[in-house]
Amino acid sequence: MTDKWSGMENQKRKGFFSPLLLILGAHAFMGIQAAHHQHEVQFTVVGTGNSILDLTMVDFVDDIQVFFYDKQNSQLMAKEAWISQVLGAKFMEKTQQKLVDHEKSFLWFLKKLRQNDTKSDNNITLQVSIVCELQRDNDIGNQIKIAVDGEDFCWLDEIGQWFFIISETDSFKPTLMSTFWVNQKDYYMKEYCYGIMKKILQHSSRKKNVPPEVTVLYHETVNGIILLSCSATGFYPSAILLHWQKGGGIIVAGKESSSSTLPNADGTFYQRIIIELLPGDTGTNYDCVVDHIELGEPKVFPVPEKPLKKRTWTVTLSILGVVILVLSCVVSFIYWKKINTGYIIHENAIMEDIQMDIQEH
Structure with a gap:
């Protein structure tokens, strides 16, 4: 229809x-x-x-x-x-x-x-x-x-x-x-x-209006393609409008895809839009704009800053260093323990031999 x-x-x-x-x-x-x-x-x-x-x-x-x-x-x-x-x-x-x-x-x-x-x-x-x-x-x-x-x-x-x-x-x-x-x-x-x-x-058990919970994510693929995702969920009624803007109102260019408005198990609804940015676009200064009856005026949700790879590697290397240090300490302790234990046993054996020689004479 x-x-x-x-x-x-x-x-x-x-x-x-x-x-x-x-x-x-x-x-x-x-x-x-x-x-x-x-x-x-x-x-x-x-x-x-x-x-x-x-x-x-x-x-x-x-x-x-x-x-x-x-x-x-x-x-x-x-x-x-x-x-x-x-x-x-x-x-x-x-x-x-x-x-x-x-x-x-x-x-x-x-x-x-x-x-x-x-x-x-x-x-x-x-x-x-x-x-x-x-x-x-x-x-x-x-x-x-x-x-x-x-x-x-x-x-x-x-x-x-x-x-x-x-x-x-x-x-x-x-x-x-x-x-x-x-x-x-x-x-x-x-x-x-x-x-x-x-x-x-007066007789309906229909739920009251609920505003959407919005999540905006930045993702860079292994091929260097930048994807921005905006998800709205838990809202009621189902009428909603999501769109991207850059710099406070400019309609952005890119390859955009959108899910239809889908029902959740609790009777509320869900929708998501994703945009694939053009080559050379770093994804900064982007916003997802959400328009729903329970938000009053359309609300702007900024894209989070691009994660810093150096910081990630620093954290990873730090953790790896700590693990190596701990393992080194454990190995050193075990080695020391074995050496110390062997020395005591050897010393006891010598003392027993000396005592036996004395008794024989």
Whole structure:
């Protein structure tokens, strides 16, 4: 699924958007005890101008899936039992029926797309994404994005303004910009996307926000290649941005690689970026900049100074010298002991011989 999606089109009929956002709302839930949370519902529809072949819906809060639905089994599934319990059986049944009803609205959209297309039997992939966000329990914006066959089609920004990308969107403008559709969109964003999210907050066991623990390392390979590594771990939620800078703001050049944001066993997240410096670059005056909601402003973590090889060799030679000195002392002591012991034995033997001679005479 691309991320070019958007909530959408329903018009005077049952408002494609009403049911659409009904789901959205249903999924806005999942605990929101943290300072910032994002709720996103994604629809993927495959069909022609005459029929819907496949319809799936996934619902996320902070990148954690909480709902799933597909046309094949027509069953709305909550990822955890407590979600269904909090929202109630009546809500789940109503939402599932709305999802079934969505097929008519999506089919209307596909037909409208193909109304001037002679190849109406070709499959079309429609993607719709609906997003709303909370910042410390305040509504800070929502968006709707629509994509067709992987390409941006149109989107609604946070202030309620539509942007139409291609000419095919012209026939949808009257519907998407109508007062009826705007009212429907506002209602469902408020009641479901935000409303249910706040309701679930009271029952969620989701962890609170946690700032990242950052480690910056300098490493020089045996081939003389300098690598700088910046790791952030233990943070929540997963949204984070890491980048390198040099001299307080210059975007650095080099071969950079980055891991995706990965989950830790405790429900927090991890990410790392590595940069291979250009030949001749000593790696001085570099910083890793980390931007996460719990850090407030982006925080700068400097690269540690290059380790001094001479100091390392000095320490190594010192240790080796001490070891040699100790071994020498031990060997000397053993040798002395043997010599001393042998002398005493020899002296005793001589005394015994003298005594025996005296007795014989």
